[in-house]
Amino acid sequence: MQSHAKSSPAALRNRDAILEVLRTVLTADATVLEIASGTGEHASYFAQQTNWTWQTSDPDPEARASAAAWSHEEALVPLSLDVTSPTWHSGLDTAYDAIFCANMIHIAPPAATTGLLSGAGQILSDGQRLILYGPFAVGGHHTAQSNAKFDASLKARNNQWGIRDLGVVVEHARQHQLVHQKTVQMPANNLTVIFKKTDKPATALPNQYRESSARHLM
Numbered sequence: 165m166q167s168h169a170k171s172s173p174a175a176l177r178n179r180d181a182i183l184e185v186l187r188t189v190l191t192a193d194a195t196v197l198e199i200a201s202g203t204g205e206h207a208s209y210f211a212q213q214t215n216w217t218w219q220t221s222d223p224d225p226e227a228r229a230s231a232a233a234w235s236h237e238e239a240l241v242p243l244s245l246d247v248t249s250p251t252w253h254s255g256l257d258t259a260y261d262a263i264f265c266a267n268m269i270h271i272a273p274p275a276a277t278t279g280l281l282s283g284a285g286q287i288l289s290d291g292q293r294l295i296l297y298g299p300f301a302v303g304g305h306h307t308a309q310s311n312a313k314f315d316a317s318l319k320a321r322n323n324q325w326g327i328r329d330l331g332v333v334v335e336h337a338r339q340h341q342l343v344h345q346k347t348v349q350m351p352a353n354n355l356t357v358i359f360k361k362t363d364k365p366a367t368a369l370p371n372q373y374r375e376s377s378a379r380h381l382m
Contacts, residue, residue: 169233170226174267175205178351182266182297183210185348185356189293190216194261197221197287199247199280200268204231211236219258221245248275253283260287266297269333270315273324278336285340288361294342296357297350300330308353330357 190196194216201207201220204227211218220231223246231242245252263284269277284294299311306312311327318325334344334357342359350356 168226168229170203170230175203178266178297178354179206179209181351182206182356183213185350185358186210186264186295187214189295189358190262193217195219195258196262196264197256197258197260199245199263199265200272201231201242202227202267204234204242206266207231208234208236219243219260247279247283248273249279250282252279253287256287259289260292262293262295263288264295264297268298269296270298270318270327271325277328277333281333281337281340281342284359285337285342285361288342290361290363292361293345294337294359294361296333296359298354299327300333300355300357301327302330304329304331307355311353330355333357 192215196210196216197219198207199221201222204220207218207220210216217240219240220228220235221243222228222231223244225244228242228244235242243256263280265280269280281294288294299307299314301307301311301315306315306327315327318327330347337344337359341362341364343362345358345360348356348358
């Protein structure tokens, strides 16, 4: 392993649980764009365990260097993508079957969430998936005391950060024709949230999300 490769204990702990969920929604030969790949360990592991083509990306050059070092597919150079830029998705000429993003939206400003959803709505075609992984609040409440403490620590570090409410994210996604398909409970009080792109006009928000959707991402 090259010296640029970094390791995340969390990535090692959650990779098998995430992989199990991904196998239920991705085709055997799926091409996936990962947003905010971080160390690149997820990409390396998933690519080794499957026939998926996994394209990493990150705005941070050190993260891209780590993802490149972990990669077993030298042709897939990590992309420099910053979803807070309105044009981040411009020039992506590869057809992706899914977009995956883990542990980003709570350690990034709200613009990262809205930018990710907007871009995903334009990149994906009817029936393709956006898959998010990480901690979420539900109905305006944290799902565990540990998440409440984590949220407070994030906001103390940067007042633009914080655990997002699932209903708010679902509403923003719906505005970009990304329909909430299912939520899967994961270890350590995390969720995997799966959206499906639809070419149909946005429908009414499901009842369980209407109250929290009135709140903002902050």
